[in-house]
Every structure is written in structure tokens, then in C-alpha cells.
Amino acid sequence: MTGVSVSLRINGAAVTAHVAPDLTLADFLRGDQGLKGTHIGCEEGVCGSCTVLADGETLRSCLTLAAQMDGADIATVEGFDDPAGDRLRKAFAENFAAQCGFCTAGMMAVAREFLADATVADHRNEAAIRSRLNAVVCRCTGYQAIVAAVRAAVPE
């Protein structure tokens, strides 16, 4: 059988799979794993809608092969169910930070990485938030509501 065996963690669960060498991580997550919260837009690394976390760092899943993920710890929006994820979800809802929602999973992945980044001096700093959110394109919100949501998700 052609293909590659991978063992990884997805949203805290151990997963072993046999994948085609050219299968992208985005298609693996959405198709094989049924995790449709990760969206695919441009498929060329520009829009950021496919962004997930791999070992805590953001990753364009459309540009990454599933076969490269052996040993990785992947978190998708479906797995953002810890206190930090709850805070972020509540902040997005209260600040109307999602309209069509296409970019939201990617935005939340970027926001989680940002909020967990101990090298950031001030997580409420608007310029710092905007600089990080540049990684994901939103065609609906004008970004202000998303910036407000990230600020609101900073723990007291």
C-alpha cells in the first residue's frame, strides 16, 4: 500500500493514520478527521483561514502535508475548549467578531498563540494585536471587532 503512517495527537486524542504522501493537513483534518471548523480558502498560504496550532505554534494547514505531522500535537478550533478557549469564544461573541465566520477558526488560532506568547509585553496593545492578526484575512468585519475581542480575552 502506498502511503505514510503517521501517529499524532489531535485535540488531545491519539490518532494513527495511513495517509497519501500528497494529502495536505487541511484535507486530512477536514476529510479524514471530520474537523470542518478548519476552513480552506486560497490553498496557497495567503488567507490564513486554514491556520491551526501545531505544538502551540500557528501553521498553515493548506501548505503542510499530513505526512509531515508524525509526532505533532495539533489543535484545531474544535479543541479550543480550555479556559483560554472559552474566554476567546465569549469575547468573539460579545464583540461581534465573527460575521460569515470563514476566517474565525484561523483568527482564533492566531489569537491563542498571541495570548500565550510570554514574549509579548502587553497583550492589550492594539498595534501588537493587529500585527499578529495580519496573518489572517477577514473580508467582513473590518478587523476592529476582532481586535476588541482579543483585547477582551486577555486574562485580568
Ligand code: FES
Ligand atoms: S487556505 Fe491556507 S492560507 Fe489560505
Ligand code: FES
Ligand atoms: S468574518 Fe467573514 S471573513 Fe472574517
